[in-house]
Each structure stands twice: as C-alpha cells, then as structure tokens.
Amino acid sequence: MKLLIFGASGATGRLLVSAALAKGHAVTAFVRTPGKLAISHENLKVIVGNVADRQAVERAVVRYDAVFSCLGVGVPLKRDPAVVAGIGFIVAAMQQAGPERLIYLSFLGVRDGRRQLGLLLGNIIVPLVLRNEVTDHEVKESLVVQSSLDWTIVRPPKLSNGAATGEFRHGNGIRAASLLPAFMLAQINDTTYSRRTVSILR
Secondary structure, X not given: OEEEEEOOOOHHHHHHHHHHHHOOOEEEEXXXXXXXXXXXXXXXXXXXXXXXXXXXHHHHOOOOOEEEEOOOOOOOOOOOHHHHHHHHHHHHHHHHHOXXXXXXXXXXXXXXXXXXXXXXXXXXXXXXXOHHHHHHHHHHHHHHHOOOOEEXXXXXXXXXXXXXXXXXXXXXXXXXXXXXXXXXXXXXXXXXXXXXXXXXXX
C-alpha cells in the first residue's frame, strides 16, 4: 500500500517507517529535518516540509491509501501551536482530497485515559509536569475526532526501543507500557478501532 507518515524522523516515526518498508509498503516520509531520518530504501520517498505550512501539507496529502501521524512536540513540556495547526491542516487536506484513513499517535495521559496510568503518573506527574503536552494532544485529538475521516487514535502510555516481539495487548482498559509500530500498521485495514481510541501495551 502507499502510506504517508508525518513525523517520520522522530523515534517512533523511524520505527514505523522501517516496519512499513519491511512489510513491502511504499512509504512517503514527511519530515522537517531529513538528516534525522537516516533510512534509505527503494520504496521510500522523502518530502521535506513543515506541517505548519498549509500548502506543503495539501501538496503532500494526495494519492495515498492511509496517513499516519507520529508528530511530537517541538520543545518538551511546552505548548506547540505549530504542530496543533499542522494536525488541523492534515485533517482538512485529507477531507478535501483523501485518503480517508488516518492513524494518529497520541498519549494515554489525555484526560479520559490517564486513569490507566496509575496513581503517581496519572494523578500527579501527567497533570502537573506534562500538562502542556497533554493539552496539545487533547486539542489535536478533538480535531481528528470531529472530522469525517476514518480515524483511529492510538494511545500508548510509554514508548520503548526494545526489540519487537510481535505480541501486544490492546483495548480501552489497559494498564502498562509500550507501543509497537506493528499495531499501527495493522490498523490500515482493520476496522476494529475505526473512529475509536485505543490503548496499547506490549
């Protein structure tokens, strides 16, 4: 399939690109800093651009089977209005020109998910230390949810760089730890979580 990945040069984005290429997909990576991607493959195309540039996003979002967003924050612990705007541009461009399938990487610390993180993380660290990042995720999720797209929001509580095991648990009441890019890829054709949020752990 033809896949477009925003935030492809981040830690999770790079893993997703590698996993998609390993599955035989044709991948386009939308990145601001191509040197951070460090992946070369005959089925990989790189678009250099900024998600805060509406026209760049509109030019990118055409002729794909699915779009992934692994966009992170520009500055840790602070609000990032450029990325929030970028998600709005992605959603608008997809609604205008397609495709319909959007898999968005969020965070389990958003208000209606953080109860699964435990007392210390969910009640203290997330609302106090990570409040700006969480607020941005909540705004971005609302842009996705209010759209007419066929979306799935994936909420991991923690990301890790361990070897992929091919095993994971998913659902709406999960309690632990890391996202596998394999799960995100599986959502391309899986309708189980169509227009739903999902928590995931390995």
